[in-house]
Amino acid sequence: MGPGPSDVSPRVLEALSRPTIGHLDPEFIGLMDEIKTLLHYAFKTNNELTIPVSAPGSAGMEACFVNLVSPGDKVIVCQNGVFGGRMKENVERCGGVAIMVEDSWGSPVDADKVKAAFSNNTDVKILAFVHAETSTGVESDAATLCRLAAENNALSIVDTVTSVAGIDVDVDGWGADAVYSGTQKCLSCVPGISPVTFSARAVEVISNRQHKVQSWFLDMQLVMGYWGGNTKRAYHHTAPVNAMYALHESLIMLKEEGLENSWARHQLNHRALVSGLEAMGLSMVVDAAHRLPQLNLVSIPEGADDAAVRGALLSQYSLEIGAGLGALAGNSWRIGLMGHASNQKNVLLCLSALDNVLTAQGAKIVSGVAVAAALAEYG
Amino acid sequence: MGPGPSDVSPRVLEALSRPTIGHLDPEFIGLMDEIKTLLHYAFKTNNELTIPVSAPGSAGMEACFVNLVSPGDKVIVCQNGVFGGRMKENVERCGGVAIMVEDSWGSPVDADKVKAAFSNNTDVKILAFVHAETSTGVESDAATLCRLAAENNALSIVDTVTSVAGIDVDVDGWGADAVYSGTQKCLSCVPGISPVTFSARAVEVISNRQHKVQSWFLDMQLVMGYWGGNTKRAYHHTAPVNAMYALHESLIMLKEEGLENSWARHQLNHRALVSGLEAMGLSMVVDAAHRLPQLNLVSIPEGADDAAVRGALLSQYSLEIGAGLGALAGNSWRIGLMGHASNQKNVLLCLSALDNVLTAQGAKIVSGVAVAAALAEYG
Numbered sequence: 001m002g003p004g005p006s007d008v009s010p011r012v013l014e015a016l017s018r019p020t021i022g023h024l025d026p027e028f029i030g031l032m033d034e035i036k037t038l039l040h041y042a043f044k045t046n047n048e049l050t051i052p053v054s055a056p057g058s059a060g061m062e063a064c065f066v067n068l069v070s071p072g073d074k075v076i077v078c079q080n081g082v083f084g085g086r087m088k089e090n091v092e093r094c095g096g097v098a099i100m101v102e103d104s105w106g107s108p109v110d111a112d113k114v115k116a117a118f119s120n121n122t123d124v125k126i127l128a129f130v131h132a133e134t135s136t137g138v139e140s141d142a143a144t145l146c147r148l149a150a151e152n153n154a155l156s157i158v159d160t161v162t163s164v165a166g167i168d169v170d171v172d173g174w175g176a177d178a179v180y181s182g183t184q185k186c187l188s189c190v191p192g193i194s195p196v197t198f199s200a201r202a203v204e205v206i207s208n209r210q211h212k213v214q215s216w217f218l219d220m221q222l223v224m225g226y227w228g229g230n231t232k233r234a235y236h237h238t239a240p241v242n243a244m245y246a247l248h249e250s251l252i253m254l255k256e257e258g259l260e261n262s263w264a265r266h267q268l269n270h271r272a273l274v275s276g277l278e279a280m281g282l283s284m285v286v287d288a289a290h291r292l293p294q295l296n297l298v299s300i301p302e303g304a305d306d307a308a309v310r311g312a313l314l315s316q317y318s319l320e321i322g323a324g325l326g327a328l329a330g331n332s333w334r335i336g337l338m339g340h341a342s343n344q345k346n347v348l349l350c351l352s353a354l355d356n357v358l359t360a361q362g363a364k365i366v367s368g369v370a371v372a373a374a375l376a377e378y379g
Numbered sequence: 380m381g382p383g384p385s386d387v388s389p390r391v392l393e394a395l396s397r398p399t400i401g402h403l404d405p406e407f408i409g410l411m412d413e414i415k416t417l418l419h420y421a422f423k424t425n426n427e428l429t430i431p432v433s434a435p436g437s438a439g440m441e442a443c444f445v446n447l448v449s450p451g452d453k454v455i456v457c458q459n460g461v462f463g464g465r466m467k468e469n470v471e472r473c474g475g476v477a478i479m480v481e482d483s484w485g486s487p488v489d490a491d492k493v494k495a496a497f498s499n500n501t502d503v504k505i506l507a508f509v510h511a512e513t514s515t516g517v518e519s520d521a522a523t524l525c526r527l528a529a530e531n532n533a534l535s536i537v538d539t540v541t542s543v544a545g546i547d548v549d550v551d552g553w554g555a556d557a558v559y560s561g562t563q564k565c566l567s568c569v570p571g572i573s574p575v576t577f578s579a580r581a582v583e584v585i586s587n588r589q590h591k592v593q594s595w596f597l598d599m600q601l602v603m604g605y606w607g608g609n610t611k612r613a614y615h616h617t618a619p620v621n622a623m624y625a626l627h628e629s630l631i632m633l634k635e636e637g638l639e640n641s642w643a644r645h646q647l648n649h650r651a652l653v654s655g656l657e658a659m660g661l662s663m664v665v666d667a668a669h670r671l672p673q674l675n676l677v678s679i680p681e682g683a684d685d686a687a688v689r690g691a692l693l694s695q696y697s698l699e700i701g702a703g704l705g706a707l708a709g710n711s712w713r714i715g716l717m718g719h720a721s722n723q724k725n726v727l728l729c730l731s732a733l734d735n736v737l738t739a740q741g742a743k744i745v746s747g748v749a750v751a752a753a754l755a756e757y758g
Binding site for chain 2: 191
């Protein structure tokens with residue numbers, strides 16, 4: 001129940017351990033095609049260039065930036081947590097100019113500040129922001145931000161690592177241009193793969209590049225030779241075949257449950273957890289309007305030692321919760337309810353364990369009431 | 380029995396499917412430390428910076444180049460197959476200048492040409508070459524080439540994707556500076572991870588860089604914050620936890636067998652395969668002195684259709700062999716005997732299947748003698 005990787009279901013682990021076949025085997029090519037179709041569903045997009053990058057989410061982020069940013073390009077980067085800072089690094093390492101729009105950690109991206117940044121800068125090529133900040137548990141308004149980008153003739157790059165399958169990610173509805181995600185959050189697949197999708201407009205920009213993409217491994221024009229179209233697949237790199245089995249299975253499970261049902265499940269378990277935590281006297285860090293149901297930031301109560309509590313949860317209950325990051329380090333915990341791990345059993349386990357560990361430490365909480373409060377939400 | 384991924388042993392698949400834990404879990408940190416120690420053994424090195432990159436071999440290659448090549452640097456790149464060409468791409472995408480030393484596909488790198496390239500160019504920073512060319516089945520003399528680099532005050536970058544565990548890879552003995560490998564060849568692990576090792580001299584060059592590494596994901600100074608030393612591990616990216624379980628298990632299996640025994644096994648099965656193929660009347664493409672035991676290039680005999688034979692082997696025998704690449708496409712096959720898949724049963728299956736399929740196609744071969752010739756090698 002940390003910020004990811006989340007628990008992986010036995011079905012996905014079983015798929016993962018199927019015998020490895022060749023990355024150009026006709027059977028594997030068929031599986032690749034199915035993965036693309038299933039990713040269209042997960043991302044709510046018809047974008048042709050929708051594939052899993054063969055590396056973790058941070059490589060998916062880099063794939064978006066290296067393919068779209070050319071030297072000298074201006075990019076508005078919204079930072080309200082760890083991952084906006086990483087986007088800035090990416091822009092600068094591509095030779096681009098990052099125009100920062102900063103909001104405090106724990107708050108969403110302020111669209112008015114973004115509007116002002118567009119007004120104050122000409123020829124902005126890209127707006128980049130994080131939909132669901134894993135470091136703070138905050139959702140930003142992706143629809144509004146993508147619309148602002150489009151109105152200003154800019155492309156949008158959106159981080160949906162933690163959002164896909166947990167809350168609504170509507171790539172085509174938003175009109176987003178380059179979107180990357182991760183497998184190890186609400187998809188409950190093993191870490192190591194990053195699904196990405198590029199709009200037709202983004203593909204056109206990539207096709208018209210004057211400089212070669214600085215990364216050979218992440219060059220989408222080359223990757224497409226392996227993943228793309230109906231033509232013969234050309235060898236680019238050796239795909240992580242087994243991880244693709246796992247991704248395929250996790251996407252099938254998402255399709256079986258249905259996106260809307262998955263979101264509703266994440267909401268329900270989130271409400272129950274919050275009720276329990278608040279009954280215990282703990283307070284949530286993020287305003288209710290912007291909370292991610294899959295990642296819950298809670299203030300560390302008076303009298304509790306951050307590391308000692310997390311250590312006790314792990315050693316006594318085999319339960320991982322995450323530390324706060326940056327401005328939130330030492331004063332908050334991050335409790336994940338992602339994918340397969342977003343379930344009633346985990347909510348109750350976490351509340352019971354926290355209650356016991358905090359009480360044992362003499363922290364200032366109301367003991368013995370959290371589970372009942374959570375159960376009331378399940379009705 | 381293609382050019383990789385090779386068959387993965389049940390032990391490694393079992394390890395792969397263990398429950399996913401956090402990438403900062405103390406148990407996982409312990410496993411990371413064991414992986415580093417085991418990689419020291421596999422690479423025959425004491426280099427402190429010895430870790431698995433969380434992405435396929437082509438990302439491992441890129442990690443070596445982006446960390447060591449700065450804009451304007453001169454790099455001698457030896458090309459005698461596909462992967463030398465990829466190295467050239469990497470140098471140029473880093474803003475470096477590639478000085479090409481070319482040898483024909485199927486031949487090893489000619490050290491005299493490399494010597495001449497050093498004589499004809501001043502201030503060469505790096506010599507890059509492929510130890511075991513997966514596209515041609517050729518071994519080049521890594522010890523001599525690394526010595527040439529050192530004599531000319533240049534660093535060496537060596538591709539050992541296909542060589543580690545199949546033939547002697549002696550990183551410290553060679554004095555190599557940056558070496559990358561893959562998991563899906565003679566380690567018989569799942570594809571998707573690339574072990575790399577950097578000498579103290581290479582680390583010094585990285586530490587003194589004036590430009591940031593263009594890839595955030597592959598920046599070794601950042602990666603070391605997660606994988607390195609005895610200090611607290613800092614989050615960089617989410618490691619592919621399950622793939623690391625698998626790599627750990629495959630390295631333990633290598634240690635149990637012993638490097639020398641693994642090389643001897645690859646040699647024995649190679650000799651048996653070659654005896655069988657030659658008895659059948661087929662001829663090997665590469666001179667005996669430079670053949671890789673783990674990847675066998677054989678000429679396609681008169682009367683055989685390349686794709687039809689490979690298709691029949693796959694559909695009738697579930698047996699994959701690889702097509703030739705580049706100059707060798709259409710006139711040769713690549714038969715892998717890598718790691719777990721380098722065994723007597725596979726040698727005999729491959730020879731029987733080829734005999735049957737080629738005979739059925741009316742190809743010009745000597746039928747019915749291959750298996751006996753192979754068995755003679757096993758004594």
